[in-house]
Amino acid sequence: MVQNSDKMQTESKQNSGKSGNYSRYTLKWKGSGKVSTTQYALYAIQMAVVILLSYLGALYTPVVGPGIGFLYWAYPFFVVFTLWWGIWGILGAWVGSVVGAGLLTGLPPIAALGFSIGDFIPALLIFLVYRGYLSHHGVDPLGRDILKNAKSAFWFVFWVMGVTNILGGLWGVWVLVQLGFVPANAYWLGASLWIIGDAVVLVIAPFLAATITPIVERYGLVNTGWVT
Numbered sequence: 001m002v003q004n005s006d007k008m009q010t011e012s013k014q015n016s017g018k019s020g021n022y023s024r025y026t027l028k029w030k031g032s033g034k035v036s037t038t039q040y041a042l043y044a045i046q047m048a049v050v051i052l053l054s055y056l057g058a059l060y061t062p063v064v065g066p067g068i069g070f071l072y073w074a075y076p077f078f079v080v081f082t083l084w085w086g087i088w089g090i091l092g093a094w095v096g097s098v099v100g101a102g103l104l105t106g107l108p109p110i111a112a113l114g115f116s117i118g119d120f121i122p123a124l125l126i127f128l129v130y131r132g133y134l135s136h137h138g139v140d141p142l143g144r145d146i147l148k149n150a151k152s153a154f155w156f157v158f159w160v161m162g163v164t165n166i167l168g169g170l171w172g173v174w175v176l177v178q179l180g181f182v183p184a185n186a187y188w189l190g191a192s193l194w195i196i197g198d199a200v201v202l203v204i205a206p207f208l209a210a211t212i213t214p215i216v217e218r219y220g221l222v223n224t225g226w227v228t
Contacts, residue, residue, distance in 0.1 A: 024224050025141040027132045031225030039221060043088040046081045050074045050092045054100025061197070064190035065182035067101045067115055068173065070197035074100065075119075076205035079160060082123045083130060083142050083209065084216055086226040093123040111179050118172030122164035129159055142222065143209035156206060161199045169194035 024032075057069035074096050082089030097119040102112025134155055135141035145152045173190040176182040182190055216222055 022135045022141055025131055025135055025222075026225055027128070028225040029227060031223055031228045033220075033224075033228055035228050039085075042221065043085060043092070046077075046085070046089065047092040047095050050078050050081070050096030051100040051104075053077060054096040055104045056100075058101040058105045063193045063197075064173075064186040065176050066105045066107050067097075067112070067176065068182075068190055068194055069101065070193050071201055072101070072194075072198050073201055075165075075198050076202050076208060078119070078123055079126060079202065079205050080143065080208045080213070082127050084213065084222050086127060086131075086223045088223070088227075090120065090123040090127060094120040107181065111176065111181060114175040114179070115172050118168040118175070121171065122160075122168040125164045125167075126160055129155075142213050142217065143206065144213050145210075146206035147210050153206075160205070161202050165198050165202070166195050169198065 053074035054069075054072065057072040057074060058067050059069070061070040061072075062068065063070050074093075078089060078093035078096060080089075081092055085092075094116050097116035098112045101119075102116055103109065107115065130139070130141045130143070134152075139145070139149070139152045139155055143152070143156065146156045147153070169191045173182060173187055173194060176190070177184050177187050213222075
């Protein structure tokens with residue numbers, strides 16, 4: 001009985017510590033601490049990375065119109081950046097799409113701005129669900145456990161590869177159809193290829209989260225809120 005009691009206390013402490021660690025990452029506008037110069041530099045660098053990867057994906061794997069790449073390599077990176085840096089990662093996803101997949105591929109500003117909401121909304125929804133719901137239900141809000149936790153893997157497939165990805169694809173191609181950059185009869189083809197291609201490259205995200213996130217966290221560079 002004594003041994004069982006000690007075991008239960010030990011497990012309780014371990015679970016409490018784990019939960020406490022997850023609870024640090026919230027939906028508060030400002031988390032703990034201030035944004036350092038290093039963090040500002042990293043925010044700028046991640047935006048540049050997403051712009052470059054967005055451009056390369058749209059340029060070298062075109063589908064049915066400008067801005068649409070079958071292998072949108074920026075996607076897994078901006079997902080991980082969003083889990084780390086909140087609003088800065090979300091802005092990186094949006095700016096990367098506006099500039100890299102939009103303006104640099106020949107889309108005019110209005111089209112690029114409207115089309116890029118297809119990346120902004122998924123990033124926003126991913127952050128909201130991981131920080132606001134999943135962190136309180138046994139799922140790492142930074143995605144470090146996707147490869148080893150069935151529940152986390154399910155939510156990644158369902159929410160990141162599924163729901164938010166589908167919403168982004170349907171919206172992005174719809175905007176281009178409405179503005180005349182994609183033929184109306186190519187809508188479902190374009191949206192399907194967008195969604196499937198993004199799901200393929202998103203396989204990279206769990207590996208990035210598992211290997212790089214612990215290092216970023218160790219150096220205190222992960223935001224505990226939206227901005228800091």
